[in-house]
Amino acid sequence: MAAFYIGMDLGGTTFKALAVTPEGTILDRVQAPTEASQGPEAVVQRMVEAIRGLAARVTTAERRLRAVGFGVPGILELPQGIVRRSPNLPGWHDVELAALLRRALDVPFTLDNDANAATLGELWRGAARGKRDFFMLTLGTGVGGGVVVAGTILHGANGYAGELGHTVVDPHGPPCGCGSRGCLEQYASGTAIARMAEPFYGKTTAREVALAARRGEIPAQQLYRQVGYYLGIACASLANVFNPECLVLGGAVAQAFDLFAGSLRQTLRARSFGPIVDRLELVVAQCGTDAGGLGAAYQAMQAYPPAASSPRSQP
Amino acid sequence: MAAFYIGMDLGGTTFKALAVTPEGTILDRVQAPTEASQGPEAVVQRMVEAIRGLAARVTTAERRLRAVGFGVPGILELPQGIVRRSPNLPGWHDVELAALLRRALDVPFTLDNDANAATLGELWRGAARGKRDFFMLTLGTGVGGGVVVAGTILHGANGYAGELGHTVVDPHGPPCGCGSRGCLEQYASGTAIARMAEPFYGKTTAREVALAARRGEIPAQQLYRQVGYYLGIACASLANVFNPECLVLGGAVAQAFDLFAGSLRQTLRARSFGPIVDRLELVVAQCGTDAGGLGAAYQAMQAYPPAASSPRSQP
Numbered sequence: 001m002a003a004f005y006i007g008m009d010l011g012g013t014t015f016k017a018l019a020v021t022p023e024g025t026i027l028d029r030v031q032a033p034t035e036a037s038q039g040p041e042a043v044v045q046r047m048v049e050a051i052r053g054l055a056a057r058v059t060t061a062e063r064r065l066r067a068v069g070f071g072v073p074g075i076l077e078l079p080q081g082i083v084r085r086s087p088n089l090p091g092w093h094d095v096e097l098a099a100l101l102r103r104a105l106d107v108p109f110t111l112d113n114d115a116n117a118a119t120l121g122e123l124w125r126g127a128a129r130g131k132r133d134f135f136m137l138t139l140g141t142g143v144g145g146g147v148v149v150a151g152t153i154l155h156g157a158n159g160y161a162g163e164l165g166h167t168v169v170d171p172h173g174p175p176c177g178c179g180s181r182g183c184l185e186q187y188a189s190g191t192a193i194a195r196m197a198e199p200f201y202g203k204t205t206a207r208e209v210a211l212a213a214r215r216g217e218i219p220a221q222q223l224y225r226q227v228g229y230y231l232g233i234a235c236a237s238l239a240n241v242f243n244p245e246c247l248v249l250g251g252a253v254a255q256a257f258d259l260f261a262g263s264l265r266q267t268l269r270a271r272s273f274g275p276i277v278d279r280l281e282l283v284v285a286q287c288g289t290d291a292g293g294l295g296a297a298y299q300a301m302q303a304y305p306p307a308a309s310s311p312r313s314q315p
Numbered sequence: 316m317a318a319f320y321i322g323m324d325l326g327g328t329t330f331k332a333l334a335v336t337p338e339g340t341i342l343d344r345v346q347a348p349t350e351a352s353q354g355p356e357a358v359v360q361r362m363v364e365a366i367r368g369l370a371a372r373v374t375t376a377e378r379r380l381r382a383v384g385f386g387v388p389g390i391l392e393l394p395q396g397i398v399r400r401s402p403n404l405p406g407w408h409d410v411e412l413a414a415l416l417r418r419a420l421d422v423p424f425t426l427d428n429d430a431n432a433a434t435l436g437e438l439w440r441g442a443a444r445g446k447r448d449f450f451m452l453t454l455g456t457g458v459g460g461g462v463v464v465a466g467t468i469l470h471g472a473n474g475y476a477g478e479l480g481h482t483v484v485d486p487h488g489p490p491c492g493c494g495s496r497g498c499l500e501q502y503a504s505g506t507a508i509a510r511m512a513e514p515f516y517g518k519t520t521a522r523e524v525a526l527a528a529r530r531g532e533i534p535a536q537q538l539y540r541q542v543g544y545y546l547g548i549a550c551a552s553l554a555n556v557f558n559p560e561c562l563v564l565g566g567a568v569a570q571a572f573d574l575f576a577g578s579l580r581q582t583l584r585a586r587s588f589g590p591i592v593d594r595l596e597l598v599v600a601q602c603g604t605d606a607g608g609l610g611a612a613y614q615a616m617q618a619y620p621p622a623a624s625s626p627r628s629q630p
Binding site: 001038075077080084085088132133145147150152154155156157158159160162163164166167168169170171172178179181193230233234236237238240241242243268271272273274275276279 | 319340369390392399400447448460462464465467469471472473475476477478479482483484486487493494495496546551552553555556557558559560583586587588589591594602603617
């Protein structure tokens with residue numbers, strides 16, 4: 001009997017689930033609105049229904065669902081599986097998500113932060129294949145982070161580790177939703193780029209600013225160079241701390257990599273130890289919006305390897 | 316046959332070796348000037364002589380030297396054991412220290428950065444006993460760092476990880492010896508404290524400023540509060556990244572902990588995620604200047620456990 005896994009990427013507006021083979025081939029997928037305002041029980045109910053529907057489509061006489069992995073936005077306490085708070089899931093405070101899932105699901109599952117799941121997705125099937133020490137920044141609405149140390153996701157004492165987007169890059173910088181000031185998220189997220197562009201372009205988006213930069217508009221080009229500068233400050237500190245093989249940049253903002261790669265590299269070179277920066281590869285994520293689902297599935301597979309119950313399953 | 320270990324802490328001006336039992340009891344010690352200017356071969360020769368002398372004093376019919384651990388200042392490439400550069404050992408560039416030691420020593424040995432060794436010393440016999448996730452800052456002439464992740468020192472891809480003193484806390488801050496600006500080392504080292512105090516006290520030392528603060532002098536007290544503020548910025552970022560159980564502060568400056576603990580705690584609280592800072596203990600190192608030697612010995616013992624060759628050695 002062959003196994004498949006489901007990786008569920010829970011987002012603030014939609015959740016997406018992928019059915020994946022142990023080799024990482026995506027068999028099928030499903031997506032639905034999260035409707036977080038209806039509360040955790042309702043969201044769990046909807047996710048479990050989506051998982052059942054997807055599993056039913058993919059299950060065959062030869063292939064059964066082995067385990068499900070969840071990637072969840074917010075500050076997740078591990079191993080208890082409690083969502084302490086989540087900027088993307090309003091009203092979720094100290095939600096015992098693992099307990100809710102245990103009641104609703106009849107297969108084993110794993111839980112992790114969504115940025116950690118995306119990092120594992122890139123490790124398994126993307127830009128960090130074969131790496132043992134790297135970190136990933138997901139530059140989206142916010143800035144998510146994940147760190148792999150000696151092949152394993154860094155969880156810290158309570159599962160909260162990896163909040164790289166809240167590395168302070170300027171102590172006097174703009175206030176951040178986390179309570180600090182001048183966090184990387186205030187300079188390198190899509191939201192921050194739109195905010196920094198407002199004096200020049202009025203209400204806009206990071207994507208529109210990138211288009212303006214590509215048309216040759218100086219303020220938009222300078223703005224992306226500034227993004228690279230602040231990213232460089234955070235990444236120089238993080239490189240000095242982790243001495244990683246590579247740094248993976250994902251999320252929508254990373255699609256403008258060419259617009260900020262120069263100032264990022266220059267700042268990294270100026271502010272990080274030579275022997276460290278000499279070995280540091282900068283790469284753009286390859287799994288796109290599938291990274292979270294793939295990584296969640298990978299984590300479920302690590303915890304619940306393909307069953308070896310039948311000799312036929314071992315080729 | 317019982318074993319003992321020697322932990323060698325190589326510093327810029329002196330080296331210190333401890334003979335230590337597998338239980339962490341210090342049997343004897345030796346200290347001598349490094350005389351780094353005479354070059355790596357001469358320094359290795361002098362260290363090996365000191366180790367032989369110390370071992371001869373401690374060896375008995377029942378107790379033999381099993382292995383030696385070295386803690387070395389500077390950017391050390393592992394597992395090759397090459398000192399890429401070292402601010403404390405002038406002229407040491409790309410020194411193949413492991414190869415030199417292999418030729419000169421007839422016992423097995425381990426090599427690590429001195430700040431990593433000190434961190435392991437505190438893990439084994441000091442303020443971090445029993446911890447699995449923590450980091451240590453050694454506030455001395457510079458600011459050294461070591462990180463323990465799931466019980467193991469963080470080495471990164473090439474052994475260079477843990478340069479926490481070169482976390483940028485203000486991108487526009489004073490230039491740092493590392494080539495960057497506004498590194499933590501420029502605000503929280505003894506050298507930095509003396510520099511910041513100069514406008515108020517003329518040429519002075521961090522220790523003299525601490526004494527002035529204890530006498531009630533406002534500028535000196537403010538200055539140590541500022542040290543706590545900048546330490547807090549770096550530690551908030553690092554806590555968000557690592558979610559450690561505790562933060563150990565060592566080095567001479569940490570003896571003034573009471574003078575900066577308030578502003579450090581306040582800044583940490585304001586700039587780090589609540590669930591992270593709620594679990595974070597702040598502790599002062601307990602092994603003093605023995606931390607490096609103890610940690611180096613501990614690392615040698617981890618790599619070369621007490622021999623089980625004779626049944627009598629297993630009680």
